[in-house]
Amino acid sequence: MSERPGKVIITSALAIIGGILTIASMAMYFNPSDEKVLTEVGLALLIAVLFFAVGGTMYRNGQSSWKSTVFLCFVNVAIIACDVLYKTMNQNFGVVLFLLALFVALLTACPSTAKWIAADRA
Amino acid sequence: MKCCKASGSVLGGIGLIAVLAFTLAWLFASLIDTTWIFGVDMLSDLGVSDTDAKYFFNYGCMIAGLLILIFGAYGTALNESVGHQIASILLIFAGIMLMGIGLFPENTDYHTPIGYALIVFTFCSMISMTASDWRLGHLVPGGVAVVLIVVVLWYVAFEPVGAMVETVAVICGLIWLAVQGCKFILE
Numbered sequence: 512m513s514e515r516p517g518k519v520i521i522t523s524a525l526a527i528i529g530g531i532l533t534i535a536s537m538a539m540y541f542n543p544s545d546e547k548v549l550t551e552v553g554l555a556l557l558i559a560v561l562f563f564a565v566g567g568t569m570y571r572n573g574q575s576s577w578k579s580t581v582f583l584c585f586v587n588v589a590i591i592a593c594d595v596l597y598k599t600m601n602q603n604f605g606v607v608l609f610l611l612a613l614f615v616a617l618l619t620a621c622p623s624t625a626k627w628i629a630a631d632r633a
Numbered sequence: 634m635k636c637c638k639a640s641g642s643v644l645g646g647i648g649l650i651a652v653l654a655f656t657l658a659w660l661f662a663s664l665i666d667t668t669w670i671f672g673v674d675m676l677s678d679l680g681v682s683d684t685d686a687k688y689f690f691n692y693g694c695m696i697a698g699l700l701i702l703i704f705g706a707y708g709t710a711l712n713e714s715v716g717h718q719i720a721s722i723l724l725i726f727a728g729i730m731l732m733g734i735g736l737f738p739e740n741t742d743y744h745t746p747i748g749y750a751l752i753v754f755t756f757c758s759m760i761s762m763t764a765s766d767w768r769l770g771h772l773v774p775g776g777v778a779v780v781l782i783v784v785v786l787w788y789v790a791f792e793p794v795g796a797m798v799e800t801v802a803v804i805c806g807l808i809w810l811a812v813q814g815c816k817f818i819l820e
Contacts, residue, residue: 578767585776589783596784597791620772 515569519627522618523569529611530562536604551599554590558608561587565615569624571632577625584616641817644707648814651700652807655731658693662686672797677748680738687738694735701810702728708817716765723758727751755806756785762813774816781805 537555542548561583567573568580575583591612595605618624662679663669666686669679679690705724712718730751737743759778766775788801 578772581772581776582767582779585779586783588776589780589787592780592784593787597787616776617773620776 515571516623516627518618518621518623519569522615522624523566525611525618526562526566526569526615529608529615530559530566532604532611533559533562533608536601536608540601540604547599550597554594554599558587558590558594558612561590562612562615565619568628573628573632577619577628580628581616581620584612584619588612588616640711641820644704644711645814645817645819647700647704647707648810648817651697651704652811652814654700655693655697656807658689658697662690662693665689672800675739675796676799676803677734677739677744680735681740691735691738695732698728698731698733698735700728701731704728704810704814714765714769716761716768720758720762720765723754723761727754727758730754752802756782759806759809766816771816774812777812778809781809 533555537552537559541552545551564575565580565584565587568575588609591600591605591609594600595602595609600608659676659679662682663671663686666679666682666684669682669686679686680694681687682690702725705721705726705728708721708724709718712721730747733743733747734751737747759782763775763778763782766772766778782805785802785805788798792798
């Protein structure tokens with residue numbers, strides 16, 4: 512068992528920060544009188560779950576394979592993009608989260624991350 | 634890929650030129666026809682415009698369609714992966730349909746079925762190429778395609794079918810083709 516590489520630590524930290532930011536933005540901009548409130552809350556929770564799932568994969572005893580994790584990352588990017596385009600999320604927060612998710616996806620897709628997940632994670 | 638790096642670059646270059654040709658045709662047509670509004674009017678409205686925009690749009694579609702057809706045919710010959718080959722064959726049909734969009738403008742009976750066929754062929758090609766990319770470990774182009782597929786499905790599911798859905802689908806298709814072109818160049 513080897514130490515977690517810096518790239519993996521950064522990826523997991525960014526993913527967890529992304530999840531926290533998503534829930535924070537949902538709480539800050541919650542408006543119960545909005546007719547799309549259920550969509551806003553549901554999508555924000557889905558994005559947060561995906562961020563935390565990716566963050567959790569980067570720890571020892573994480574369970575998803577590398578390809579599944581990258582897939583989750585890109586699905587997360589897609590959902591954030593839809594959320595911003597559909598205007599069910601604060602646009603400024605949405606852009607920040609989109610860039611964060613994209614960065615996490617690219618870091619996760621790196622071969623060194625793949626090597627750590629496949630060989631050294633367990 | 635059963636080729637050298639130069640063949641991949643040519644293949645990718647053809648894809649990028651096809652994207653550029655369609656984008657420029659769309660851009661010039663929309664600049665000439667000032668009554669056309671992005672996201673409100675259908676893209677095909679440019680093909681029956683009262684201005685010279687119709688020439689830009691229709692000839693642009695034909696040129697881009699021909700290039701996509703060549704991209705698909707060349708891709709079928711060069712790629713060894715079955716998924717890539719299926720995607721390339723579907724792109725050949727998509728190219729023919731795009732040429733058909735230019736040949737048969739909106740005021741003809743053939744236009745609508747050709748338009749739907751173009752979307753179906755392109756979307757199936759995207760899915761096949763993405764699955765193959767994923768299997769071969771090309772996760773970044775595959776991931777971008779996943780994002781584009783989800784965005785298109787989102788718009789189809791939650792927006793009324795119309796100009797905005799068509800525009801988003803076309804933009805996603807263009808981005809996907811550009812990414813594929815870059816992938817073949819860098820591979």
